[in-house]
Amino acid sequence: MKATTRFDSSRPRLRSSPRALLARAPVSAGLFLLGLAPGVLAQTASFTPLGTAGTTVTGISHDGHAVAGYLTSGGCFLWTPAGGVLSIGGDGLNVKVANNGVAVSADKVDPLTGDTHAGRWTPAGGWQLIGGLGSQSGTSVATGYNISADGQVVVGLGWITPGSAHAFRWTAATGAVDLGPQGWSSSANGVSGDGQRPVGWWGGTHKAAYWNGTTLTTIPGTGVSDAYAANFDGSAIVGSSDKRGFLWTQAGGFVDLGEYPGQVFPESTLATGVSDDALTVVGLKAPGFAGKAWIWRQALGLVDLETYLIGQGVNLTGWSLRAATGISGNGNVIAGWGVNPGGQIEGWIAQLGAPPQLHCAGKTNSLGCTPNIGWSGFPSASLSAGFVVQAVNLRNQKPGILLYSDGGRAATPFSGGFLCMNGPIRRVTGLNSGGTSLPTNDCTGIFAVDMNSFAVGGLGGNPAGFLIVPGTLVNTQFWGRDPGFVPPFNTQLSDALEYTVLP
Numbered sequence: 001m002k003a004t005t006r007f008d009s010s011r012p013r014l015r016s017s018p019r020a021l022l023a024r025a026p027v028s029a030g031l032f033l034l035g036l037a038p039g040v041l042a043q044t045a046s047f048t049p050l051g052t053a054g055t056t057v058t059g060i061s062h063d064g065h066a067v068a069g070y071l072t073s074g075g076c077f078l079w080t081p082a083g084g085v086l087s088i089g090g091d092g093l094n095v096k097v098a099n100n101g102v103a104v105s106a107d108k109v110d111p112l113t114g115d116t117h118a119g120r121w122t123p124a125g126g127w128q129l130i131g132g133l134g135s136q137s138g139t140s141v142a143t144g145y146n147i148s149a150d151g152q153v154v155v156g157l158g159w160i161t162p163g164s165a166h167a168f169r170w171t172a173a174t175g176a177v178d179l180g181p182q183g184w185s186s187s188a189n190g191v192s193g194d195g196q197r198p199v200g201w202w203g204g205t206h207k208a209a210y211w212n213g214t215t216l217t218t219i220p221g222t223g224v225s226d227a228y229a230a231n232f233d234g235s236a237i238v239g240s241s242d243k244r245g246f247l248w249t250q251a252g253g254f255v256d257l258g259e260y261p262g263q264v265f266p267e268s269t270l271a272t273g274v275s276d277d278a279l280t281v282v283g284l285k286a287p288g289f290a291g292k293a294w295i296w297r298q299a300l301g302l303v304d305l306e307t308y309l310i311g312q313g314v315n316l317t318g319w320s321l322r323a324a325t326g327i328s329g330n331g332n333v334i335a336g337w338g339v340n341p342g343g344q345i346e347g348w349i350a351q352l353g354a355p356p357q358l359h360c361a362g363k364t365n366s367l368g369c370t371p372n373i374g375w376s377g378f379p380s381a382s383l384s385a386g387f388v389v390q391a392v393n394l395r396n397q398k399p400g401i402l403l404y405s406d407g408g409r410a411a412t413p414f415s416g417g418f419l420c421m422n423g424p425i426r427r428v429t430g431l432n433s434g435g436t437s438l439p440t441n442d443c444t445g446i447f448a449v450d451m452n453s454f455a456v457g458g459l460g461g462n463p464a465g466f467l468i469v470p471g472t473l474v475n476t477q478f479w480g481r482d483p484g485f486v487p488p489f490n491t492q493l494s495d496a497l498e499y500t501v502l503p
Contacts, residue, residue, distance in 0.1 A: 045312035045353035045502075047319075049346055052077075052085040057325055057347035059096035060273070060335035062149035062193045062232060064328030066101035067335045069347055076106050076121070079347070088121050096147045103151025105144040118144030118156045118170070131168055131176045133158035142168065142176070145188060148195030149232065149329075155188035155198045167211065169198050179211050186216070189239075190229040193276075193329060197234030199227035208239050208246075221254025222246065229273050232329050236278035238271035245271035245283050245296070252278075258302045260285040260294055269294065269302070272324065275331030282324035282334050293324040293336050297355065305334070305350075311378035312353040313470065313503035317341070321348070356499040359409055360477070363417025363493040366484020369393040369443035371494040373478060379499045380452055381468040387452040391478040391494040394445030396435030398492070400480030402428040402449045406466045409475060409498060416489040420496030421475035428454055429461040433480060447478045447494075470503045 050057070054072030057079075061067070067079045076090035080101045092107030101123070108119030108127045116139055118131030131142030131154070142158035154170045160178070167179040167188035179188060179198060186202035188211070199210045207218050208225035219227060225241035227248075235250045245257040260269055268286035275281075281296040282305070293305040306321050318341025325336045332352050340346040356379075362370045371393050377386040389402065407422035419425075433445025451474075453459055455467035466472045478494040485491070 045309060045314050046351040047309060047314045047316060048349045048351070049340060050079055050085055050348065051346075053340065053342070053344035053346050055079075055085060055347040056093075056337045056345055057335045057349075058094060058337075059146075060326035060328060060333065060349075061097045061099045061101065062329045063099040064330070064333035065099065066097045067326075067347065067349060068095045068097035068101075068104050068106075069325075069337065070095055070106075072345060076104065078104055078121075088127075090119055090121060090127060091116065092143065094143065094145050096145070098147050098151030099149050103147060105147035105154045105156075107143055115139045115141050116143070118142040118154060118158070118168075118176075120144070120147070120151075120154050120170075122151070130154060130170050131156055131158050133160045133166055133168060133176060133178050135159045135161050137162045137165070145200075146190045146229075148191055149193035150195070153191060153195030155191045155200075157187040167198060167200050167202070169211070171195075177214070179214050179216070181216050189226060192230040192234030193232035194234070197230055199230050199234070199237050199239070201226045208237075208241060208248075210234065210237060219248050219254070221248070228271065229326070231274050231276045231278060233276075236274050236276075238274045238281050238283070240268060240270045243268040245269040245281065245302070247271065247274065247278065247281055247296075249278050257281060257283075257296050260292060260302065261304055261307075271296075273327035273334075275327055276329040277331065280327060280331040282327045282336075284323035284325070284336075291322050293321040293338070295324065295334070305336075309350055309352075311380070311502070313380075314350070319348075353502060354500050356497055358495055358497060360411050360418055360420030360496040362495040363415075363491070365395055365443070365482050365492040367395060367441065367443055369395075371478060371480075371492055373476070373494040373497045375497060375499070377452075378502060379474075380502050381455075381470045382503060383452045384456050384458060385450055385453045387499075388448055388450050389476050389497060390446060390448040392446050393443045394433045394435070394447060394478075394480055394494075395482055395484075395492055396433055396440070396442055396445040397438050398433045398445060398481045398483075400431045400433060400447050400478055400492075402431065402447065402476055402478055404428065404451075404464075404467075404474055404476045406464070406472055406474055408473070409496070415491045415493065416485065417491070417493040419493075420477045426464050427461075429459055431478075431480075441484075445480075447480065451476070467501065470501050472501045474499055474501060 057069040090106045095106040104121040117129040144156040167186040168176040188198035189200040208222040208227040223242040227239035247255045271283040285291045296302040321338040379387040405421040412419045435444030477496040480492045482492040
């Protein structure tokens with residue numbers, strides 16, 4: 001199993017936002033929210049095919065409770081846990097869905113004229129023709145590309161002349177509003193969950209952009225580019241720039257998400273969805289029918305989604321995941337399509353297991369450095385290697401140990417810092433931080449332990465049995481000597497890492 005290393009000691013470590021450090025409430029295969037508490041068995045990852053061949057999923061609701069797409073046999077469909085796959089008519093390949101399936105956006109052919117309009121479907125009212133900016137190109141009047149979380153806003157592209165189109169934002173109160181800019185073509189490919197910030201492109205060579213009202217802003221850092229999706233408040237936007245997926249945030253600016261793992265020839269990677277905290281992005285390696293789904297997480301980088309799910313204990317035998325086309329706002333549920341074991345196209349929903357979580361605070365050592373904990377790979381009860389827990393910014397050439405427990409999180413004052421777990425507390429066999437040779441004193445030290453190997457006795461010691469029980473929550477923290485402090489404060493302490501043992 002390929003693991004993507006989390007550490008580069010030559011640069012600052014990417015840290016999760018405070019929201020991400022809280023235990024999340026995963027969504028089960030049935031997509032019902034379940035709360036978790038530290039020290040109990042955690043929700044593991046799952047994979048749920050829609051159960052109907054010929055279903056290409058192109059959108060998931062912000063709440064993760066509904067998906068939509070198009071049927072190989074023609075028309076659109078809506079999937080909900082209660083109703084399964086429901087054929088709803090409509091046209092086009094860009095089918096998106098609001099929370100709980102209360103509305104769907106796509107295209108709809110006017111049966112009277114044969115012209116194609118943007119459309120909005122509701123369970124009570126069926127299809128409504130919307131959009132249109134006063135012209136058309138051939139039989140195309142407008143295309144609907146996306147819908148807000150509450151289903152009240154639709155965005156897309158409408159023709160202003162037979163050869164020029166503009167982005168539009170539609171509500172029942174305003175109708176289709178032309179977003180401009182004058183003199184250039186544009187398109188709104190996506191919209192923030194709150195419906196306030198359309199995202200897309202403008203210009204002759206495509207420049208990724210977003211709109212506040214009718215004010216257009218080009219996303220800095222992008223080349224030839226398109227924006228495809230945004231989080232709920234529009235503070236994070238994803239798309240493709242110069243054939244590479246990107247993430248842009250108001251706080252951090254432009255981030256190139258990199259290439260698909262093992263990519264030999266230049267191919268496009270398209271980012272199609274982003275979580276509200278901007279820590280998880282999903283997408284596909286184009287072309288779609290020969291492509292692969294991927295996931296990017298701040299701590300891991302861009303990795304193959306199949307590899308990621310298998311590493312979380314999901315059985316994908318016979319499946320090829322071709323595209324991840326959206327993610328729920330909480331970052332726990334991904335939807336997309338692939339080729340099933342029978343060789344047919346079919347939509348799917350994947351529930352992610354809880355990723356390792358950072359918490360507590362490291363103790364600044366006597367040289368002014370704060371040890372940082374992190375990880376690479378996947379914790380697994382069935383693998384004998386491949387999950388390395390590591391800390392950097394340690395004093396060099398000092399002894400230490402890794403503490404671990406299944407007793408849950410804590411932040412108990414200890415030795416001038418914090419002990420970040422409840423008891424009973426156990427330890428891994430002794431470590432040395434290495435780094436620059438003495439007599440130089442610096443912060444080049446590193447502690448590292450492969451917990452998969454330790455759990456099965458590969459590193460000696462007396463590993464606790466719960467380390468190989470799938471679903472167990474384990475907390476870890478590094479402790480080391482620091483002679484720059486007087487006893488009993490002569491220790492260095494990292495922050496803590498909580499992880500779930502996977503199958």
